[in-house]
Amino acid sequence: MRLLDYHYHPIVIKQIVQFKMQTLSSRLNIDKNAALPVYLQLSNQLMVLIKAGTLQAGYRLPSTRQLAYLLTIHRKTVIRAYDELLAQGWLESKTGNGTFVAHHLPVFKPQTLANKAPNTAQVAGFNINTPAHLYRKTADMQASFHLDDGFPDVRMAPVLDMSRAYRTQLLTGNPYTRLGYGDTSGSAWLRDELAAYLNVTRGLHVTAANILIVRGTVMGLYLACTGLLQAGDTVVTGEPGWTGAQTNFLQAGANLLTIPVDDHGLNVDLLEQLCLKQTVRLVYVTSHHHYPTTVGLRADRRVQLLALAQKYGFIIFEDDYDYDFHYQNKPLMPLASADEAGMVLYCGSFSKTISPAIRVGYLVGPQNVIEHLSRLRRLIDRQGDTLLENAMAELLQNGIIQRHLRKSLRVYRQRRDIFCDLMKTYLGNQVQFKIPDGGLAVWTHFDPQINLTSLAQKALKKGLYFQGENSAATPNATRLGFASSTPDELQLGVEILAKLLQNP
Numbered sequence: 001m002r003l004l005d006y007h008y009h010p011i012v013i014k015q016i017v018q019f020k021m022q023t024l025s026s027r028l029n030i031d032k033n034a035a036l037p038v039y040l041q042l043s044n045q046l047m048v049l050i051k052a053g054t055l056q057a058g059y060r061l062p063s064t065r066q067l068a069y070l071l072t073i074h075r076k077t078v079i080r081a082y083d084e085l086l087a088q089g090w091l092e093s094k095t096g097n098g099t100f101v102a103h104h105l106p107v108f109k110p111q112t113l114a115n116k117a118p119n120t121a122q123v124a125g126f127n128i129n130t131p132a133h134l135y136r137k138t139a140d141m142q143a144s145f146h147l148d149d150g151f152p153d154v155r156m157a158p159v160l161d162m163s164r165a166y167r168t169q170l171l172t173g174n175p176y177t178r179l180g181y182g183d184t185s186g187s188a189w190l191r192d193e194l195a196a197y198l199n200v201t202r203g204l205h206v207t208a209a210n211i212l213i214v215r216g217t218v219m220g221l222y223l224a225c226t227g228l229l230q231a232g233d234t235v236v237t238g239e240p241g242w243t244g245a246q247t248n249f250l251q252a253g254a255n256l257l258t259i260p261v262d263d264h265g266l267n268v269d270l271l272e273q274l275c276l277k278q279t280v281r282l283v284y285v286t287s288h289h290h291y292p293t294t295v296g297l298r299a300d301r302r303v304q305l306l307a308l309a310q311k312y313g314f315i316i317f318e319d320d321y322d323y324d325f326h327y328q329n330k331p332l333m334p335l336a337s338a339d340e341a342g343m344v345l346y347c348g349s350f351s352k353t354i355s356p357a358i359r360v361g362y363l364v365g366p367q368n369v370i371e372h373l374s375r376l377r378r379l380i381d382r383q384g385d386t387l388l389e390n391a392m393a394e395l396l397q398n399g400i401i402q403r404h405l406r407k408s409l410r411v412y413r414q415r416r417d418i419f420c421d422l423m424k425t426y427l428g429n430q431v432q433f434k435i436p437d438g439g440l441a442v443w444t445h446f447d448p449q450i451n452l453t454s455l456a457q458k459a460l461k462k463g464l465y466f467q468g469e470n471s472a473a474t475p476n477a478t479r480l481g482f483a484s485s486t487p488d489e490l491q492l493g494v495e496i497l498a499k500l501l502q503n504p
Helices: 003-007 010-026 038-051 064-071 075-088 159-171 188-202 217-228 243-251 268-277 299-312 367-380 386-397 400-430 452-461 487-502
Strands: 091-094 098-101 145-147 211-214 234-239 255-262 282-285 315-319 344-349 361-364 431-433 441-446 464-466 477-481
Touching: 010 064, 038 075, 064 075, 075 091, 145 477, 145 487, 159 386, 188 211, 188 361, 188 386, 211 217, 211 367, 217 243, 217 315, 217 344, 217 361, 217 367, 234 243, 243 255, 243 282, 255 268, 268 299, 282 299, 299 315, 361 367, 386 400, 400 431, 400 441, 400 487, 452 464, 452 487, 464 487
Parallel strands: 145 464, 234 255, 234 282, 282 315, 315 344
Antiparallel strands: 091 098, 211 361, 344 361, 431 441, 441 477
16 A cells, blocks of 8 residues: 555544544633633634634534534534634534634634733733823822822711712612713703802802813813813913823823912913913913912912903913812802903812712803813713712702811811821921911921932831822922821821931
């Protein structure tokens, strides 16, 4: 018998087929106890073998009966797996002749099959460009103690009232309306309640048509940047300022310029000098308690800033992140309350008043601007959380949020005083600060000899978190939040700092 004849002998062919089936079955690992159905395990693994080039186009698969026998699974499971791959186009069936890897597939270069999944979850196969301004640290909320950026005490949040209001919205009324799509501007009920609330507390003169509900100040900023700025537009902020706002402006391609902030807020005279030299599109301010220094924008500068906006045509984005917490007297009315030319966009949220997890904020402005930004908002978020927004509307209508704010104001004023006394007692000449008139944090300067970043790292190991990043504009200065900690927690936090400063 010639060798050529030997290769095609029926016995040899049968042996080759059996070997191929056993080789294939050895590459298939079925776990009958796994959560993923067995037929999907089989179809997925066959797909991987095809993609790896192990099973080439035209390869004839074992019959369903043969593969079921080899894998000790039910034949119907194999049929279902084959049907899945047939439907997706990986396989093709020839009546009376068997099931094959589809001939139309490209030729896959054979690869060595690893025992682990591909690395696509860690590293993409395409290039990405991440600009430096997007690298921002987040607060370590796991620390036992925290002198944070100025967060509210979430333990004081009216959670029972909120849960009852949310449950009411979830279970009552027309489900098509409550659980379906709504207005891109946000809940009509909440916008009505907010209009009334803001008119009384902030001296505004607005209706629901002037309000866009957003998920927080950052979303309001993002929409304003995307909808009102073009690449190359000049945006002015105070220095030092909020990195979150500056990041949005840089991401929008704006030409970001900064102007010094002194004890009376943004230096408006320098702003006017800048306007004489170039066109300014937007000025970002935290007029009530400047972030991060907590100083208020003095009355004469407020008047001057509004006049400059009207004269030079720039937008004022007024971020009023903690209006409700002012301890010396009544809060100053926002710029928006005196805006007669429609130059101010006023933004606030419930993140500082109740909890950062409550992603409900508001952007207030001229009606045509709100309509424009509502259309833009639809591109990234069809609508807000209608259930939560209506729950917040109910809490406003019933006065629950107002009572919570009055209670919080008393508590936070007490904590501010206790914290400032603790710093004077324990930290002595190693820190300098002014007792803030409002807000939830103290702007604190540490002795120049202290390495603030190193101090923050050491404090974290002791269970105390505070921001320790240095800024070129304000070296060795940071915000130390007092509102989120009880008096006892403030005591322990300051003691940790004091011990670290005594024994660096």
